[in-house]
Structure formats: C-alpha cells, structure tokens
Amino acid sequence: MTEATSAELAAMARAIELAARGLGTTSPNPVVGCVILNAAGEVVGEGFHAYAGGPHAEIVALAQAGERAKGGTAVVTLEPCNHTGRTGPCAQALINAGVIRVVLAVSDPNPAATGGADTLRAAGVQVITGVREAEATKGNIAWLSAVRRGRPYLIWKFASTIDGRSAAADGTSMWITSEASRMDVHALRGTVDAIIVGVGTVLADDSRLTARNLRDGSLAIRQPMRVVVDSDGRTPLGAKVRDGAAPTWIATAAEVGVDATGKVDLVVLMTELYARGVRSALLEGGPTLAGAFLSAGLVDKIVGYIAPKLLGAGPAALLGAGVKTITDAIELDVTDVDKVGPDLRITAVPKREN
Numbered sequence: 001m002t003e004a005t006s007a008e009l010a011a012m013a014r015a016i017e018l019a020a021r022g023l024g025t026t027s028p029n030p031v032v033g034c035v036i037l038n039a040a041g042e043v044v045g046e047g048f049h050a051y052a053g054g055p056h057a058e059i060v061a062l063a064q065a066g067e068r069a070k071g072g073t074a075v076v077t078l079e080p081c082n083h084t085g086r087t088g089p090c091a092q093a094l095i096n097a098g099v100i101r102v103v104l105a106v107s108d109p110n111p112a113a114t115g116g117a118d119t120l121r122a123a124g125v126q127v128i129t130g131v132r133e134a135e136a137t138k139g140n141i142a143w144l145s146a147v148r149r150g151r152p153y154l155i156w157k158f159a160s161t162i163d164g165r166s167a168a169a170d171g172t173s174m175w176i177t178s179e180a181s182r183m184d185v186h187a188l189r190g191t192v193d194a195i196i197v198g199v200g201t202v203l204a205d206d207s208r209l210t211a212r213n214l215r216d217g218s219l220a221i222r223q224p225m226r227v228v229v230d231s232d233g234r235t236p237l238g239a240k241v242r243d244g245a246a247p248t249w250i251a252t253a254a255e256v257g258v259d260a261t262g263k264v265d266l267v268v269l270m271t272e273l274y275a276r277g278v279r280s281a282l283l284e285g286g287p288t289l290a291g292a293f294l295s296a297g298l299v300d301k302i303v304g305y306i307a308p309k310l311l312g313a314g315p316a317a318l319l320g321a322g323v324k325t326i327t328d329a330i331e332l333d334v335t336d337v338d339k340v341g342p343d344l345r346i347t348a349v350p351k352r353e354n
C-alpha cells in the first residue's frame, strides 16, 4: 500500500495533536508526535517530544507499544532522526522494534538528523511521506521555518487604535489595548524563545519584557531571552531589562556589526540568535525597528491588537518599512481574526514566494 490508509490518516491527526503538547517546551528542538499501530492497525503506543534532551516521540511511543510494535506501523509527524545527538537515532530504534511501515508527514530539514527515511527503506521498511503534511507543517511552523532559513521565526506584535496610532500626540500609550489583550501577549511571550525590542522602547517604557501572570505578577517558569537592539549602547545600567529575571542580550553595533545605515545589522543579529538556539522570537517594538525588520523581509507573522479607540494624532504603529508608493505595500494574508476582550486580534502572514 503506497498510500496512507484511513487508520493511518486518523493516527496522523492524533500524532499532530500529540505534537502540540510540546509547544513552548521543546526548543531548540521541534514538536513531534508519534502513534504506533499494531499489525491489525490498532493503536498500541503514543508519544510526543517534550523537551530537548528528552526522548524523541518515536521512542516514547515504542516504549508504550513494547512487543506489539513488531509487524506494525509508526505514524510520525517528522521524519525519524538518523543521528546520535542528545539521544540515539529513531530510525534505527524503529527497525530494531520490528516496525515494517513508517508513515510520516514532513521530511526533517535538519542536515544533522535527516536521512531516516532512507535508512528505513534500506532496512526493508516501507516508508510513506507527505501524509497530512500541511497540517503537520502548520503545527511545527516556527521550528521548520527557522531550520530552513537559518534564522528565528519572527512574529511582529503591535498594539494600536483603529486609526493605527500606537500612542497619543503627547506620547502617552498606557494602555491602548485592554487587560485581556495584554494577558494574551504574556501568553504569546511564553511560547517564544526571545523577545526583541529597540533601545527606544527601553528608554521610553522601561519594560521588563518578561512572560508573567498579569494578575499576581508571578513569572512564567520558562523566560524568553530579552534582546535589546541598541546600536550605540544606550541601555541604562538600571534598566529593568537588566534585572536578571531572564537572560538578556544588549545587541550593539560594535558586537553584531552594522548594515548600510550604520545600525545593527539585523540579518547578522538573526543569524547569531539562531546560533544561540533561538528558533522563534517576538518583535515588540518600536515602530522604526519593526519597519527595519519588515523591509529586510525578516518578519514571518504579524499579530496586531487593535483597540476600539481613535486618537487622530500620535505615532504610527509602523515606520520606515521601505514603502514609498502604494505598489510597494507589504501585502499580507490574514489568517485569523479574533475578539480579545473589547479588542480585535488580527493575525496575518506576509505574502511571499518561499
């Protein structure tokens, strides 16, 4: 059978669900889910990857299945790894367990780990690829995008009024959006590996940039790295981002290097963040830094919190994105529109070829 059976399609849907349980805890590793079917097509094992250094999804599912995996099928959201990294090769573990068929959704783009499908085939295991590929890709988009591009998956978050203002004419901006939206942002912070801001935001707001519970102020267990893009090293010694509550990198031009405008080179910054294990990042401000990231083509997703307010004057949420005429507009596909408290949350992705 060279196509997935209905039992395998159902098992892949379940594996995608299982993979999602690892969201926010596996980085720099992917989220992966696995279901083992016995020779009769019944589910005998389930697993997901929970944290880097922990067992891979296939190993968890095989442990549950035990002897029942023999003659059965492994359904897995990512190609079984072919390497010894923090743990052993999953392709070999599946062969050793006597699995005769592997159904996978997405090939592994990590050059160190790829090749599991070939190893399995060479051992006589039947391998079917691309099953529910679009759904599995969506569930693992940050990691897949980061590994394919060699830079973190970047989400630009902004808050504005309906007329696109991020502050009033006198500079006051607390609080444009509702508490519900601010809580939502803290939840979003908890899912990424880094939060990026410009030094202007630090100087204006002295934000802590931690992921926390807004009701009691308690910090989330896992804190993203705080990254301040600070070409000239103006972050004050007493700034809250230096409080030790989370790892912090003040990225200066002297350390990172400069682009043609003499500012921190954002492409180099992103490459360096990837090298430091950052696979997803949230860009939180300000408008000029957002414009620079957008015009460099480095933004992968946009989450805008739009408050039902009008200001009529005051700074825009976005500046200097390299758009001079309407035909240069950065075109987006809106993927979700949700109500968060009284606000609208609009999620969009740039239209682009790759």
Ligand SMILES: Nc1nc(O)c(N)c(N[C@@H]2O[C@H](COP(=O)(O)O)[C@@H](O)[C@H]2O)n1
Pocket (backbone or CB within 6 Å): 028, 029, 030, 032, 033, 048, 049, 052, 053, 054, 055, 056, 057, 058, 076, 078, 079, 080, 081, 084, 085, 086, 087, 088, 090, 108, 110, 113, 114
């Ligand atoms: N197929 C598969 N299942 C999992 O559960 C995984 N975590 C992976 N990860 C791949 O292996 C690399 C990490 O290996 P170590 O945890 O360091 O041993 C990761 O980058 C993926 O390519 N694959």
